[in-house]
Amino acid sequence: MHRPTSMFGMIQSDLHQLEADLLSLIQSPVGTVNQIYTHLLQAGGKRLRPALYLLCSRSRRQEAVPSLVLAVAIELIHMATLVHDDVIDNAETRRSLPTANTIWGNHVTVLAGDYLFAKAFSIIAANGDNECLRKLTDIVCRICEGEIVQSKSAFDAGQTEEEYLERLAQKTADFIAVSCELGAMSAGHSPADIAALKQYGYSVGMAFQLTDDLLDVTASSQQIGKPVGNDLRQGILTLPVLYALQNSIHRDELREMIISRDMSEANVNRGLAIVHETDAVTYSYQRVREYLQQARSVLPDTLDAGARSTLMAVADFVGLRKY
Amino acid sequence: MHRPTSMFGMIQSDLHQLEADLLSLIQSPVGTVNQIYTHLLQAGGKRLRPALYLLCSRSRRQEAVPSLVLAVAIELIHMATLVHDDVIDNAETRRSLPTANTIWGNHVTVLAGDYLFAKAFSIIAANGDNECLRKLTDIVCRICEGEIVQSKSAFDAGQTEEEYLERLAQKTADFIAVSCELGAMSAGHSPADIAALKQYGYSVGMAFQLTDDLLDVTASSQQIGKPVGNDLRQGILTLPVLYALQNSIHRDELREMIISRDMSEANVNRGLAIVHETDAVTYSYQRVREYLQQARSVLPDTLDAGARSTLMAVADFVGLRKY
Numbered sequence: 349m350h351r352p353t354s355m356f357g358m359i360q361s362d363l364h365q366l367e368a369d370l371l372s373l374i375q376s377p378v379g380t381v382n383q384i385y386t387h388l389l390q391a392g393g394k395r396l397r398p399a400l401y402l403l404c405s406r407s408r409r410q411e412a413v414p415s416l417v418l419a420v421a422i423e424l425i426h427m428a429t430l431v432h433d434d435v436i437d438n439a440e441t442r443r444s445l446p447t448a449n450t451i452w453g454n455h456v457t458v459l460a461g462d463y464l465f466a467k468a469f470s471i472i473a474a475n476g477d478n479e480c481l482r483k484l485t486d487i488v489c490r491i492c493e494g495e496i497v498q499s500k501s502a503f504d505a506g507q508t509e510e511e512y513l514e515r516l517a518q519k520t521a522d523f524i525a526v527s528c529e530l531g532a533m534s535a536g537h538s539p540a541d542i543a544a545l546k547q548y549g550y551s552v553g554m555a556f557q558l559t560d561d562l563l564d565v566t567a568s569s570q571q572i573g574k575p576v577g578n579d580l581r582q583g584i585l586t587l588p589v590l591y592a593l594q595n596s597i598h599r600d601e602l603r604e605m606i607i608s609r610d611m612s613e614a615n616v617n618r619g620l621a622i623v624h625e626t627d628a629v630t631y632s633y634q635r636v637r638e639y640l641q642q643a644r645s646v647l648p649d650t651l652d653a654g655a656r657s658t659l660m661a662v663a664d665f666v667g668l669r670k671y
Numbered sequence: 672m673h674r675p676t677s678m679f680g681m682i683q684s685d686l687h688q689l690e691a692d693l694l695s696l697i698q699s700p701v702g703t704v705n706q707i708y709t710h711l712l713q714a715g716g717k718r719l720r721p722a723l724y725l726l727c728s729r730s731r732r733q734e735a736v737p738s739l740v741l742a743v744a745i746e747l748i749h750m751a752t753l754v755h756d757d758v759i760d761n762a763e764t765r766r767s768l769p770t771a772n773t774i775w776g777n778h779v780t781v782l783a784g785d786y787l788f789a790k791a792f793s794i795i796a797a798n799g800d801n802e803c804l805r806k807l808t809d810i811v812c813r814i815c816e817g818e819i820v821q822s823k824s825a826f827d828a829g830q831t832e833e834e835y836l837e838r839l840a841q842k843t844a845d846f847i848a849v850s851c852e853l854g855a856m857s858a859g860h861s862p863a864d865i866a867a868l869k870q871y872g873y874s875v876g877m878a879f880q881l882t883d884d885l886l887d888v889t890a891s892s893q894q895i896g897k898p899v900g901n902d903l904r905q906g907i908l909t910l911p912v913l914y915a916l917q918n919s920i921h922r923d924e925l926r927e928m929i930i931s932r933d934m935s936e937a938n939v940n941r942g943l944a945i946v947h948e949t950d951a952v953t954y955s956y957q958r959v960r961e962y963l964q965q966a967r968s969v970l971p972d973t974l975d976a977g978a979r980s981t982l983m984a985v986a987d988f989v990g991l992r993k994y
Contacts, residue, residue, distance in 0.1 A: 470808035
């Protein structure tokens with residue numbers, strides 16, 4: 349996925365350095381470790397979390413020098429969670445490339461994910477910042493909890509929108525919130541401004557994951573680089589599906605289908621059709637807009653003007669992305 | 672597995688406290704996390720790594736107060752690696768109980784392992800000791816590398832004894848070495864004595880893993896709490912098998928069987944029979960004794976006498992264990 353180059357202009361050189369640092373980081377004596385890591389890097393990614401960390405680091409004084417170490421560690425942690433997600437979901441493609449588990453098998457891929465987690469924590473420890481480390485290890489615990497809850501609630505047609513939103517926070521938004529918080533802390537912001545930037549990250553993160561879930565029912569597989577309807581196929585009920593379960597005239601049919609756990613292609617397609625007959629997508633995009641409005645509204649006036657307008661642009665971008 | 676109570680008499684109350692701390696540590700809002708963790712704790716374990724850490728912590732002055740936090744973190748890291756190992760190996764039982772993956776499935780178990788890793792690193796970060804943290808994160812990287820190499824070299828009948836021993840170091844001995852090193856550091860030993868205790872841990876660790884591999888071909892499944900011949904079944908070639916591949920009159924048959932990757936019960940049993948026809952077990956136990964002799968010989972005379980004799984007893988115990 350490509351982001352508009354201009355949007356991150358302010359941190360362009362930071363992001364180049366990030367890629368260089370990511371590339372030079374892992375030099376394992378074990379060839380397979382390097383191969384998997386290179387494959388993951390080449391698959392690219394939005395680098396949203398480190399980018400927000402970097403933006404927040406420069407949001408008090410643009411000329412502040414952010415810690416690339418933390419930006420690298422944040423991305424490594426994210427990569428580790430994706431690698432394990434793909435094992436867990438038996439995913440065959442991500443970002444239009446074969447997943448690590450498809451190429452190297454589940455055994456090695458679980459270990460490669462562990463390696464990335466440990467490497468991330470190792471470089472933060474070497475950097476000597478225990479508070480950051482604590483926040484990031486706690487976030488990994490929280491992501492795991494969110495994923496476990498998601499796994500336990502698969503095919504549970506009785507779950508509420510509130511439970512769904514709590515999962516989004518655990519899986520995604522809290523990590524993005526902490527990325528912003530750590531950046532704000534490194535910038536030397538006031539506690540109130542740190543809290544505001546953390547809240548911004550939370551709201552952007554909720555909007556981001558909501559959009560991700562929406563794309564799973566609206567985009568083409570070519571656009572998102574993985575099969576459409578993947579969540580429903582696994583019994584993971586996202587906001588549009590939960591909305592349809594409440595509001596569709598075919599809600600009983602949808603509920604029965606989900607409870608039966610029979611996720612044949614015909615059933616997945618029928619399920620998606622039921623969702624699209626309702627205004628589930630419109631409703632969900634409305635929630636996305638609300639989160640983004642929240643994100644924009646909490647940005648303090650005290651921020652550096654360039655950083656502030658970039659953070660505004662990120663919020664716009666998250667609402668518009670189609671892939 | 673039970674250890675002789677008297678052996679660890681010196682750190683008996685530390686070990687009780689360790690169990691209590693382990694038990695009270697994980698209070699997740701997600702019930703499944705607590706259930707898995709309780710299951711893992713109830714399955715027990717030798718607590719060898721934290722015990723050696725604690726012994727080394729008290730090996731300068733017995734009345735020194737060791738950090739239970741590190742002992743807990745060391746055991747959590749070990750638990751996390753076991754949990755992921757069992758997913759990777761599709762193991763059904765460990766310590767005569769069903770594995771977490773058998774009860775909760777691979778999805779949730781991978782995440783529970785990630786949670787344990789993160790929790791371990793979190794409590795070390797909270798404890799504020801970056802050097803320890805760095806050493807332990809690096810050990811996790813090394814364990815992953817060892818397991819990846821092991822996975823890549825499955826069914827490779829051409830691997831050497833040297834490569835096998837290097838794997839043991841990566842998988843097991845280096846972690847035990849660092850557990851001793853961290854204990855020695857906390858005791859305030861001289862650099863030479865710290866290095867000696869680290870070397871002791873390495874040698875004990877090599878002997879321990881060699882014995883583990885030997886038990887897979889010599890013990891009954893009742894004794895070790897998991898099926899016998901498990902390594903061979905997965906194509907993991909341990910020292911007795913590598914010895915037989917060099918020295919058995921049926922070495923060509925054994926080699927063909929391994930290369931064919933046909934690990935039917937009949938073939939596993941025939942493979943074990945070929946191993947037992949040679950003096951592979953005698954040879955391997957000789958290597959165990961050599962490592963334990965090394966371990967005993969490096970123990971400095973400057974150690975507290977009680978701690979020194981306990982460390983000697985641990986070396987004896989590792990050579991004798993039959994389960």
